[in-house]
Amino acid sequence: MNSMALLVQKFGGTSVGSLDRIRAVADLVKKTVEAGHRVVVVVSAMSGETDRLLHMASQIMPQPDEREVDVLLSSGERVTIALLAMALQAQGLAARSFTGRQVGIVTDGLHTKAQITRIAADRVREALAEGIIPVVAGFQGINEQSDVTTLGRGGSDLTAVALAAALKADRCVIYTDVDGVYTADPNVVPNARRLRKVSYEEMLEFASLGAKVLQTRSVTFAAKYRVPIEVKSSFREGEGTLVTQEDQDMERVLVSGVTGDRHQAKLTVVGVPDNPGIAARLFGPVADAAIVVDMIIQNISQDSLTDISFTVPRSDLPRALGLVRDIAKSIGARAVEVKEDIAKVSLVGVGMRSHSGVAAKMFEVLADEGINILMISTSEIKISCVIEEKYLELAMRSLHDAFELSRDNGGLS
Amino acid sequence: MNSMALLVQKFGGTSVGSLDRIRAVADLVKKTVEAGHRVVVVVSAMSGETDRLLHMASQIMPQPDEREVDVLLSSGERVTIALLAMALQAQGLAARSFTGRQVGIVTDGLHTKAQITRIAADRVREALAEGIIPVVAGFQGINEQSDVTTLGRGGSDLTAVALAAALKADRCVIYTDVDGVYTADPNVVPNARRLRKVSYEEMLEFASLGAKVLQTRSVTFAAKYRVPIEVKSSFREGEGTLVTQEDQDMERVLVSGVTGDRHQAKLTVVGVPDNPGIAARLFGPVADAAIVVDMIIQNISQDSLTDISFTVPRSDLPRALGLVRDIAKSIGARAVEVKEDIAKVSLVGVGMRSHSGVAAKMFEVLADEGINILMISTSEIKISCVIEEKYLELAMRSLHDAFELSRDNGGLS
Numbered sequence: 001m002n003s004m005a006l007l008v009q010k011f012g013g014t015s016v017g018s019l020d021r022i023r024a025v026a027d028l029v030k031k032t033v034e035a036g037h038r039v040v041v042v043v044s045a046m047s048g049e050t051d052r053l054l055h056m057a058s059q060i061m062p063q064p065d066e067r068e069v070d071v072l073l074s075s076g077e078r079v080t081i082a083l084l085a086m087a088l089q090a091q092g093l094a095a096r097s098f099t100g101r102q103v104g105i106v107t108d109g110l111h112t113k114a115q116i117t118r119i120a121a122d123r124v125r126e127a128l129a130e131g132i133i134p135v136v137a138g139f140q141g142i143n144e145q146s147d148v149t150t151l152g153r154g155g156s157d158l159t160a161v162a163l164a165a166a167l168k169a170d171r172c173v174i175y176t177d178v179d180g181v182y183t184a185d186p187n188v189v190p191n192a193r194r195l196r197k198v199s200y201e202e203m204l205e206f207a208s209l210g211a212k213v214l215q216t217r218s219v220t221f222a223a224k225y226r227v228p229i230e231v232k233s234s235f236r237e238g239e240g241t242l243v244t245q246e247d248q249d250m251e252r253v254l255v256s257g258v259t260g261d262r263h264q265a266k267l268t269v270v271g272v273p274d275n276p277g278i279a280a281r282l283f284g285p286v287a288d289a290a291i292v293v294d295m296i297i298q299n300i301s302q303d304s305l306t307d308i309s310f311t312v313p314r315s316d317l318p319r320a321l322g323l324v325r326d327i328a329k330s331i332g333a334r335a336v337e338v339k340e341d342i343a344k345v346s347l348v349g350v351g352m353r354s355h356s357g358v359a360a361k362m363f364e365v366l367a368d369e370g371i372n373i374l375m376i377s378t379s380e381i382k383i384s385c386v387i388e389e390k391y392l393e394l395a396m397r398s399l400h401d402a403f404e405l406s407r408d409n410g411g412l413s
Numbered sequence: 414m415n416s417m418a419l420l421v422q423k424f425g426g427t428s429v430g431s432l433d434r435i436r437a438v439a440d441l442v443k444k445t446v447e448a449g450h451r452v453v454v455v456v457s458a459m460s461g462e463t464d465r466l467l468h469m470a471s472q473i474m475p476q477p478d479e480r481e482v483d484v485l486l487s488s489g490e491r492v493t494i495a496l497l498a499m500a501l502q503a504q505g506l507a508a509r510s511f512t513g514r515q516v517g518i519v520t521d522g523l524h525t526k527a528q529i530t531r532i533a534a535d536r537v538r539e540a541l542a543e544g545i546i547p548v549v550a551g552f553q554g555i556n557e558q559s560d561v562t563t564l565g566r567g568g569s570d571l572t573a574v575a576l577a578a579a580l581k582a583d584r585c586v587i588y589t590d591v592d593g594v595y596t597a598d599p600n601v602v603p604n605a606r607r608l609r610k611v612s613y614e615e616m617l618e619f620a621s622l623g624a625k626v627l628q629t630r631s632v633t634f635a636a637k638y639r640v641p642i643e644v645k646s647s648f649r650e651g652e653g654t655l656v657t658q659e660d661q662d663m664e665r666v667l668v669s670g671v672t673g674d675r676h677q678a679k680l681t682v683v684g685v686p687d688n689p690g691i692a693a694r695l696f697g698p699v700a701d702a703a704i705v706v707d708m709i710i711q712n713i714s715q716d717s718l719t720d721i722s723f724t725v726p727r728s729d730l731p732r733a734l735g736l737v738r739d740i741a742k743s744i745g746a747r748a749v750e751v752k753e754d755i756a757k758v759s760l761v762g763v764g765m766r767s768h769s770g771v772a773a774k775m776f777e778v779l780a781d782e783g784i785n786i787l788m789i790s791t792s793e794i795k796i797s798c799v800i801e802e803k804y805l806e807l808a809m810r811s812l813h814d815a816f817e818l819s820r821d822n823g824g825l826s
Contacts, residue, residue, distance in 0.1 A: 023473070053492065056432060060496055067509070068499050072491065075495075078487065082488075085484075089478055090474040097480075099561075102560075
């Protein structure tokens with residue numbers, strides 16, 4: 001890090017969940033400033049506040065108007081920006097709060113899950129030029145009608161990354177309750193190791209595979225504008241994980257991490273007449289119902305009949321099953337089978353691009369443990385296998401050991 | 414009231430203090446709409462919320478930055494406008510929330526006690542034209558720097574009155590926890606009567622004499638723009654008190670009400686050399702210290718020495734006494750005497766303008782009860798007497814009886 005860097009520091013709900021925590025954040029910002037850096041702070045609502053507000057709304061109306069939900073929720077960050085600005089001032093620092101509107105965060109009109117379309121950030125730049133620490137409300141913006149919008153889950157991270165991009169900040173530091181990205185979930189794999197550095201693409205795979213550290217949207221945004229993100233703990237001092245552009249060091253490591261996901265269910269449409277366009281007739285209505293299909297496997301056709309298996313989020317299974325049963329009947333398929341007790345184990349690593357043999361080794365490791373593979377899907381930097389749920393922990397630990405993920409591979413990943 | 418009137422309905426903190434209360438407000442608004450009126454609703458923060466937020470701020474910093482206090486406090490009305498808009502929608506009504514900024518309430522820059530300088534209200538007019546009920550955040554506006562400001566004590570009333578003026582509304586209805594303005598405090602005078610109608614000027618005198626129903630600022634604003642205000646209960650159905658322009662009916666009534674005020678203390682500077690400019694030397698520094706002097710009495714000079722008595726708010730007495738002792742010494746006065754156990758009893762009525770004899774009768778009533786008058790001050794529509802505090806209730810009851818205030822004087826006042 002430069003000695004005089006511009007940093008965006010983002011603190012989530014638990015990091016500002018009490019007055020003591022807000023004071024601790026002010027201490028942390030002060031240390032950063034004393035180390036010679038310029039800082040822009042982005043904060044979420046105090047933890048619990050969003051749920052409290054949503055609970056009130058749901059008591060008034062089961063499906064409240066989303067424009068009004070946004071007005072309601074946006075009150076939460078106003079409280080934290082004001083209190084944190086005060087806490088910084090109490091530390092003798094010049095600080096000033098800004099709402100999403102005041103920062104000029106303009107979004108589309110999709111209330112409760114708006115997309116950022118542009119950021120002016122003039123007042124943030126002015127404050128920085130005056131030596132004032134801007135304290136910015138995350139999660140919120142305004143649409144073209146000048147109504148407040150919110151950015152949905154992980155929205156404060158997105159505010160921080162987008163603001164870092166707009167300000168051409170040297171780094172966006174996301175403070176959270178974990179101290180970085182791990183080679184595996186430490187609750188499952190006790191010798192999991194914190195990664196010092198991962199590429200945006202790896203982080204995207206981790207995020208889409210269920211790692212809760214960063215949302216896909218923020219990582220995509222950071223990758224597009226090449227904003228280095230550091231994920232670190234707001235509760236403990238020390239290094240975190242740097243999410244940044246892929247470099248040669250990263251490629252020398254075959255596999256960066258292993259993930260497990262229990263939130264899928266498998267559907268198989270048995271005995272489908274193997275005609276052109278049959279997949280479209282099957283998956284079109286499923287997509288229209290906003291059900292995300294993850295893996296799809298079509299068996300080799302026998303006697304002009306084929307089986308099509310695919311996975312959907314387990315929470316969408318009842319809806320998906322209803323739809324798929326109707327479609328199966330209409331296309332003349334024989335039956336629909338469901339398997340819920342499945343899990344997906346995945347290996348992620350940019351090194352796979354230039355090294356072959358990872359998949360073969362993965363299948364071998366699982367076979368050695370007697371774990372049957374139900375489905376396989378691969379991408380350039382990821383291999384996923386669907387297995388029976390009861391084997392998930394065993395699969396993760398075996399793969400973690402086999403690929404020596406607890407070893408710091410030359411300090412590069 | 415016209416059959417198709419435009420009404421601004423304002424609900425204070427206790428009126429929206431719970432989800433049940435918010436639903437009750439929605440019911441009340443619905444009834445008004447069903448009666449054929451168009452309605453703009455103005456609401457405060459839920460009762461207790463402002464204190465909760467201020468308490469947090471004070472734990473961070475004893476004297477928090479007022480700009481940030483305004484950001485903090487303005488979150489409160491965002492919650493109520495969103496919840497009330499939802500509650501109206503739940504009733505099947507079209508409703509939309511607007512913040513002070515969205516209504517275009519522009520103020521000066523004096524944070525925590527800003528003055529309204531102009532109101533655009535374009536979005537409120539648009540909503541009305543579309544048949545949508547605007548739900549407006551009271552108490553807040555923005556300054557020329559586009560920072561949020563708050564209007565201080567009674568600020569939501571001011572928002573309602575100012576908005577009614579900008580929209581040329583037929584009436585501004587202030588819903589509160591009392592059902593109107595009384596001839597006297599019913600806790601002191603059990604047969605006190607609710608006034609059906611009072612003039613702006615009388616209301617101003619009542620407000621400045623300690624009646625808590627409406628703040629002076631809102632009444633001044635209403636008088637300037639001739640906005641009729643109705644004060645009524647949000648908890649009970651029925652008539653309230655209409656505050657409006659003086660009319661001939663009002664003048665036929667000598668006295669509209671009697672008020673008591675215990676929050677004053679009396680200072681007497683004894684043996685002041687009676688030179689020109691001595692009053693300026695005494696009261697200049699007191700005014701500079703922002704201590705409001707209410708009554709001043711200077712005795713007739715004897716041997717070129719005079720006594721000057723005046724009253725100050727009891728809460729300012731320690732500061733005032735320190736100042737006045739220093740000044741007394743410097744101007745060669747003999748001593749400073751203090752009397753704290755005083756109270757002020759006042760009669761208010763526009764009828765005094767055209768009728769003499771009210772003062773004489775007041776003095777006679779007090780004398781008959783053996784109550785000594787320590788100071789007297791009069792204005793066109795008010796007579797105040799400072800008496801010993803222990804006689805205040807007796808004085809109020811006797812005056813209320815003597816001027817027959819419990820009798821509805823022809824249904825006019």
